[in-house]
Amino acid sequence: xxxLLRLITLQDPNxxxxxxxxxxxxVAAGLVGSFAVLRRRALIGDAVAHAALPGLCVAYFVVGDxxxxxxLAGALAAGVxxxxxxxxxxxxxxxxxxxAIAIAIGGFFGLGIVLSRIIQNQPTGNRAGLDSFIFxxxxxxxxxxxxxxxxxxxxxxxxxxxxxxxxxxTVFDRDFAVAQGWPALAIDLALMTLICVCTVAGLPAVGxxxxxxxxxxxxxxxxxxxxxxxxxxxxxxxxxxxxxxLGTVLSATLPxxxxxxxxxxxxxxxxxxxASALFLVSLLAAPxxxxxxxxxxxxxxxxxxxxxxxxxxAYEHLEPRGDFGxxxxxxxxxxxxxxxxxxxxxxxxxxxxxxxxxxxxxxxxTGQGQAAAARTVRxxxxxxxxxxxxxxxxxxxxxxxxxxxxxxxxxxxLAELEARxxxxxxxxxxxxxxxxxxxxxx
Amino acid sequence: MTNVMPSQSNAAPxxxxxxxxxxxxxxxxxxxxxxxxxxxxxxxxxxxxKLIAIVGPNGAGKSTLLKAVLGLVPIASGxxxxxxxxxxxxxxxxxxxxxxxxxxxxxxxxxxxxxxMGRYGRLGWFRRPSRADREAARHALDRVGxxxxxxxxxxxxxxxxxxRVFLARALAQDADLYFMDEPFAGVDxxxxxxxxxxxxDLRSKGRTVxxxxxxxxxxxxxxxxxxxxxxxxxxxxxVASTFTRENLQKTYGGRLTLLDEAAEAVRRGSPG
Numbered sequence: 001x002x003x004l005l006r007l008i009t010l011q012d013p014n015x016x017x018x019x020x021x022x023x024x025x026x027v028a029a030g031l032v033g034s035f036a037v038l039r040r041r042a043l044i045g046d047a048v049a050h051a052a053l054p055g056l057c058v059a060y061f062v063v064g065d066x067x068x069x070x071x072l073a074g075a076l077a078a079g080v081x082x083x084x085x086x087x088x089x090x091x092x093x094x095x096x097x098x099x100a101i102a103i104a105i106g107g108f109f110g111l112g113i114v115l116s117r118i119i120q121n122q123p124t125g126n127r128a129g130l131d132s133f134i135f136x137x138x139x140x141x142x143x144x145x146x147x148x149x150x151x152x153x154x155x156x157x158x159x160x161x162x163x164x165x166x167x168x169x170t171v172f173d174r175d176f177a178v179a180q181g182w183p184a185l186a187i188d189l190a191l192m193t194l195i196c197v198c199t200v201a202g203l204p205a206v207g208x209x210x211x212x213x214x215x216x217x218x219x220x221x222x223x224x225x226x227x228x229x230x231x232x233x234x235x236x237x238x239x240x241x242x243x244x245x246l247g248t249v250l251s252a253t254l255p256x257x258x259x260x261x262x263x264x265x266x267x268x269x270x271x272x273x274x275a276s277a278l279f280l281v282s283l284l285a286a287p288x289x290x291x292x293x294x295x296x297x298x299x300x301x302x303x304x305x306x307x308x309x310x311x312x313x314a315y316e317h318l319e320p321r322g323d324f325g326x327x328x329x330x331x332x333x334x335x336x337x338x339x340x341x342x343x344x345x346x347x348x349x350x351x352x353x354x355x356x357x358x359x360x361x362x363x364x365x366t367g368q369g370q371a372a373a374a375r376t377v378r379x380x381x382x383x384x385x386x387x388x389x390x391x392x393x394x395x396x397x398x399x400x401x402x403x404x405x406x407x408x409x410x411x412x413x414l415a416e417l418e419a420r421x422x423x424x425x426x427x428x429x430x431x432x433x434x435x436x437x438x439x440x441x442x
Numbered sequence: 443m444t445n446v447m448p449s450q451s452n453a454a455p456x457x458x459x460x461x462x463x464x465x466x467x468x469x470x471x472x473x474x475x476x477x478x479x480x481x482x483x484x485x486x487x488x489x490x491x492k493l494i495a496i497v498g499p500n501g502a503g504k505s506t507l508l509k510a511v512l513g514l515v516p517i518a519s520g521x522x523x524x525x526x527x528x529x530x531x532x533x534x535x536x537x538x539x540x541x542x543x544x545x546x547x548x549x550x551x552x553x554x555x556x557x558x559m560g561r562y563g564r565l566g567w568f569r570r571p572s573r574a575d576r577e578a579a580r581h582a583l584d585r586v587g588x589x590x591x592x593x594x595x596x597x598x599x600x601x602x603x604x605x606r607v608f609l610a611r612a613l614a615q616d617a618d619l620y621f622m623d624e625p626f627a628g629v630d631x632x633x634x635x636x637x638x639x640x641x642x643d644l645r646s647k648g649r650t651v652x653x654x655x656x657x658x659x660x661x662x663x664x665x666x667x668x669x670x671x672x673x674x675x676x677x678x679x680x681v682a683s684t685f686t687r688e689n690l691q692k693t694y695g696g697r698l699t700l701l702d703e704a705a706e707a708v709r710r711g712s713p714g
Contacts, residue, residue, distance in 0.1 A: 038549065162568055169559050173545045179512045180563035180615075181533040227595035229550045416631060 021146030024153035026244030030236035033215035046212040051082030053112025136207030136268030207268035224286035247271025311373035471520035498671035537617030560614030582613040602633030
């Protein structure tokens with residue numbers, strides 16, 4: 001616990017630098033990832049990451065020792081090669097992009113594993129620390145490594161800020177950008193370069209297997225909370241930074257799993273788990289796009305439909321008498337498709353809304369309820385008339401079709417319906433174009 | 443064909459060309475996808491200050507013609523000039539309305555953001571839109587009747603409203619020549635009326651509109667000139683003399699019901 005405190009309060013200078021490095025990396029990954037996800041380039045990041053492993057190995061063969069900048073240069077070269085492979089295969093053959101990416105991931109990673117085994121079997125092989133690149137191990141970074149990553153992340157952030165307008169335009173509408181004279185290919189390549197650099201910079205902390213998650217997850221989580229690109233970028237940066245920070249702290253402070261060979265927790269999975277937790281919260285709880293909000297909307301719509309059906313049935317029941325203030329009983333309205341499960345609830349809700357009043361087992365439409373009922377019936381019958389006159393649907397078939405549409409009619413569509421039916425409907429509630437359930441029975 | 447306008451390259455709004463000039467000239471244009479030609483030897487010279495429809499059956503290369511003129515698809519042979527100069531020199535004078543399906547409407551931007559993109563061309567690298575650019579974008583939205591939806595996320599707009607946003611973005615470009623790819627496709631009646639008003643307004647200001655159009659019935663009503671295309675250019679010229687039953691037959695082959703509809707449209711449209 002004292003170590004956790006030491007870490008969080010940033011007392012140890014090396015830890016401080018490492019934490020700053022991973023946090024800055026998370027921020028950069030969130031920014032670049034947002035554009036990558038919107039451009040549907042997320043999986044390219046995965047190919048780049050997996051291709052980095054053979055790049056690291058080759059760099060080790062060339063330099064002969066652990067050299068952080070050389071490793072990253074090797075990884076970047078191999079990553080760019082993989083991205084180019086995907087682009088060329090996609091452009092020149094009939095192979096689709098997803099298959100090309102799978103080939104790149106498998107081929108490069110397989111080669112990387114073979115090469116890394118050769119290195120690890122050498123007497124000096126462990127010095128390479130290649131293991132920590134596969135799953136990420138922030139603790140194995142030294143201060144200068146972290147400073148380097150921090151500088152790279154900062155550069156990426158600045159480039160994204162500078163190219164914000166150009167990236168936004170090209171990612172949203174490439175053809176329009178070209179028609180305006182922008183070099184869309186160059187801007188696209190700039191984005192690819194950002195993805196490559198960001199991925200490679202993430203390797204020491206998150207590892208080749210999981211680094212793509214740091215690009216994708218914060219960006220997707222951020223999208224749930226906003227419809228504005230600047231806010232999305234800000235949130236993605238925040239989520240990415242927080243995940244990087246938290247994951248690194250956890251991997252350094254959690255008690256390692258028991259066992260003689262235990263080497264502590266790899267950082268990558270913990271960083272990605274932090275990001276995934278943020279994603280799950282966003283998926284469920286985001287105010288408009290989240291699943292809970294969606295559920296609430298559905299329930300509300302169902303309730304509104306139940307109440308509207310109740311009002312319509314009451315209106316049509318009372319229509320032959322010409323007295324919409326008259327009393328009616330629940331049984332009068334029949335048990336048509338309108339009132340499925342829990343038949344009493346719509347009555348209770350309508351009463352709570354002041355649309356109907358109950359007394360001694362009977363109900364009456366209030367003034368407000370009569371107006372709402374007339375509106376509902378009018379919308380329903382306009383739809384029916386429209387379907388009969390303009391879609392050639394038989395009068396005895398339109399009831400249910402209209403039923404599905406009328407509850408979700410926005411006012412402008414209603415206005416257009418009226419315009420189309422001009423001269424065919426009088427103002428107010430038109431007569432039903434088919435026999436009504438109630439009147440058919442009586 | 444030799445009525446070539448001097449090339450102008452300054453970024454300020456330019457005076458529209460006066461009547462009689464040539465807006466677009468296409469010479470011996472051939473375009474191929476995967477070595478399969480979609481446009482063959484097209485020669486075309488379009489006037490200025492007119493509303494021009496490009497008409498033809500599915501797969502006739504209508505969109506491809508627009509894209510080739512705009513430099514969006516590689517040209518196999520031939521050349522294109524805009525206001526008498528290569529497209530590169532005239533980019534600032536050209537506006538574009540792509541087909542609606544070409545973008546992801548779930549993109550996190552609102553209507554005003556999209557319209558503002560019409561100003562990016564004149565901004566150049568790294569510069570952010572100014573207050574004046576925002577004003578211009580708002581004004582463009584107003585012209586298509588969408589001022590009150592400026593801050594609605596674009597996925598929340600109806601298809602017709604999305605089409606109007608694209609039109610407003612082109613208006614914000616303040617161009618002399620507009621290319622529109624099926625601007626009337628799948629729009630509601632209100633949007634169709636709004637677009638027609640904008641097109642007529644553009645023409646009255648001396649601007650030229652070249653639009654891919656799929657509805658033969660409305661060609662005589664909406665457009666002054668027409669280019670009939672079916673991989674090759676069948677005919678081009680004023681609607682009254684070019685949009686004839688004979689030319690349509692050449693363009694569409696034997697699809698007679700369609701032709702009868704069009705013929706009726708020709709009859710109705712000719713006096714007005």
